[in-house]
Amino acid sequence: MNNETDIIKRVLKNYNFSAIKTNLSYINRLFPHLGTNAEILLLCHIPENTFIDNEIHIEEQLSALDVTGSPLLHSFGNDSFNVTINSPKKNWLKHEEKYRPISKKTAITILNLFNEEIGFDENWTLPIFALCDVKNGEAQDVLLGVHHDSCWFITYKITSSPLKSLMSIQNGCNDLLTQHLKECSESKDKTEITITSTYELCGISSEMYDGREGSKLDFEGYLKIEVISNELCFTPSPRGSSNYLLVEIVSGSPNSPLADLWRQILLLNKYLSILEEYRKKDSSSRYSIMPLKFPSDFLTPYSEDESVITSKINCLLNGDDSAEINEEISQNPVSDMNIYEIKLTDFIKELPKRENLDFTDRLWRIVRGAGNYNKMTDCIYTVFESLTENNYKPQLNDMDKTRFARMVSELESENGKVSSLAGSSSLELIIDMGLENISRDYMYLLSNMNVMEAYGLRKIFNCVLTGDFDIQKYRNKLLNLAQIHISLELLQLIQAHFNCRCDITYSILECALKKYFGSSFKYNELTENIIYTLNIPAPREFITEVIKTAPSSWMCTLSTEESIQKLTTINYYSRFPIFPPNITNSDTSRKNHEKDEMYHVTTSSITYFKHY
Incomplete structure (x- = not known):
């Protein structure tokens, strides 16, 4: 812990923003391979008089950013600077609303400084992510990240894009694979496909509800089915898929028949x-x-x-x-x-x-x-x-x-x-x-x-x-x-x-x-009033019923590994925004598609470089 703190202080000594150990709902959604409620180190601004546990804040004046020195170790794409506001529905953790983006250029510089400091230190296990400014209505990088494990140096790029209609998503599945293969030299036969279809049938999850205003007695219960398949198809087959049913209730609900x-x-x-x-x-x-x-x-x-x-x-x-x-x-x-x-x-x-x-x-x-x-x-x-x-x-x-x-x-x-x-x-x-x-x-x-x-x-x-x-x-x-x-x-x-x-x-x-x-x-x-959960395989009769409807979210994960490099691309579509309004303005183009069923679009690129 002391070594981590020392590294953070050295890297951020000339910068006036925060490094916070936290967990983020959108990280959990997009990167389940990091583990349940994965802890990360988040680089961001925190408004004054805001208290957040585990915050490591370096009280220094922001130095003038000079990017003309040593070259960047990894390119994350174009920069952007604007912060956007307002979002139609909360689908994130309450504490996530407090984090403010930093400029993308600063984020790239800091991430590379961390990479130099950490090197191949096996004691450092935290993925590091930086929130980045975005512009309204454009596909922009909202998060950049780096991570080391025993075999790989890993970079992350998460992009928020304009809304897309359900029909275009259904018809564009093969395009996702085509776009992925453009980034690597291997054939589609060597690409691992994972499709995750989530059907939220009742309420909001206790994770999203917990900590918000109101009593737990207002929690109406939550019901979700998740279907995972390896076939590049928008509608999963009830056969040949793995799935689970998640049920959540609160004890003592006055609205229950019991x-x-x-x-x-x-x-x-x-x-x-x-x-x-x-x-x-x-x-x-x-x-x-x-x-x-x-x-x-x-x-x-x-x-x-x-x-x-x-x-x-x-x-x-x-x-x-x-x-x-x-x-x-x-x-x-x-x-x-x-x-x-x-x-x-x-x-x-x-x-x-x-x-x-x-x-x-x-x-x-x-x-x-x-x-x-x-x-x-x-x-x-x-x-x-x-x-x-x-x-x-x-x-x-x-x-x-x-x-x-x-x-x-x-x-x-x-x-x-x-x-x-x-x-x-x-x-x-x-x-x-x-x-x-x-x-x-x-x-x-x-x-x-x-x-x-x-x-x-x-x-x-x-x-x-x-x-x-x-x-x-x-x-x-x-x-x-x-x-x-x-x-x-x-x-x-x-x-x-x-x-x-x-x-x-x-x-x-x-x-x-x-x-x-x-x-x-x-x-x-x-x-x-305690929330109790049940997580079990869903009966096939349930799966047959829910796949007739459009999912609440649909995620396509494509992974291709070469000799010394691996590329994973993730396309995540959700009915409701997964980022709070301090990061993206998720409703900017919905008014132009009032008659269509629209989905919020998040794409992620994970690049793995094998250690020599």
Whole structure:
């Protein structure tokens, strides 16, 4: 690190601009061979009062640039100087908007000075790039770069060109190869071809979204398919290509069809935290049983007036449960639908009236609306009072193993004796029945998608928590349900954008469960909005569907290697600009092509010179 800093200071000692270790989205797009989120050294101007991590800024006055001395070691083409502004859509990282270009002549001089300083130093591994001024509406070099590895000295030239129509791109594939071969002496048979077609089907990627204004809850999800082939053709073949499907979702999205289940997970997590804090205080209390109180800032997303809760409890005990079932019931039950057309959202609509609902499910839906512990305890006391004094018989499933169900069974065998509801007893009962309720919900969803046997899911749902109330065991089960929830969110986003047989998407759910179920999930992930991803090979049915449409971006990479030299040319076409407006004005010619589907054009030339 010190050696790198010394070299940078020596090279830039007479120049008033910055050298910054950073990663750039457009470098990642154009040069995937450098690695994911490749770190580079960027030469550029930084406006005053702008702070950027890892910046190495040499506070010297800009010396008059004299290019009449030693000749340049490598020619990068013509110079340009103007900065342009305005761009229709952000498709870059926020920090990239802060970097300002330097003149191309200066960039060439500095890059060659770096090359002289570094030589064949194996300790220097950073690619070095310089941002260059461009002119409006012309094909101009926006980035120049140099890089050394164990075998090659490498130069980069990245050019931004005017917009091009989709039709001209489709018809011009062979021209790309012809132009490439003009630059080298080898035949096309020795040229390696890689075509990367990217189809963005939903939203913007978390990488582009992260750091922008607004909450992560505004993240709507991201869905992308990338198809890689070796055939010089604009439309890839579904066969003989490699591909992957990338799905990104954010936990806790209020717009998700699964949002209510996540709210219940968070509420149960709150209850467990309250119980945990109570036990810490109770263990040091001078009272035999210290009263439990909810924190003053406690809020439940199901909050209802106490009189409404009382009325619902009375209705439930009188055999009328319609009052507390106010969710929208599906007008088209799944029993009337084609089994291959039923989606996750259809099953979600069935949850309020799923077949195995019993008394504890209905009681949970009522008491979760209590905003304080006194009201919650009153509800539980009222129920047990009805059991003992009115001989009320709640409808419980034979498989109901909740603590409440066991207490009811004990009442019948112990002449109506009710265990004390003092301290935290009522909260423990409610946590237990709430966890069982959402467990049944998730089990209902998964069993209808034929994945219950996968990855030990049935074992989790059949796990009965007995004995003393162990907070850790309840947290562990809650985390397992959260992992299942994340997997279902990924499935839901896919099903929302692909109209195909559901058994195909269920195989993707199994991949999600394999990744997330049983993973090292941390408790804080329940309270934070975290973006989760799934990256898997895309089903062929998906590929067949998406290649009927124009891609979001299309990249043609052509590489030809000779004895001591290798040339790679990259032609990158994208619907949206990849450079921020501080580098190029990407919309200068769009107004002349309003009726055509236009693509932004970026070309790159990478020249490799073998070390002697």
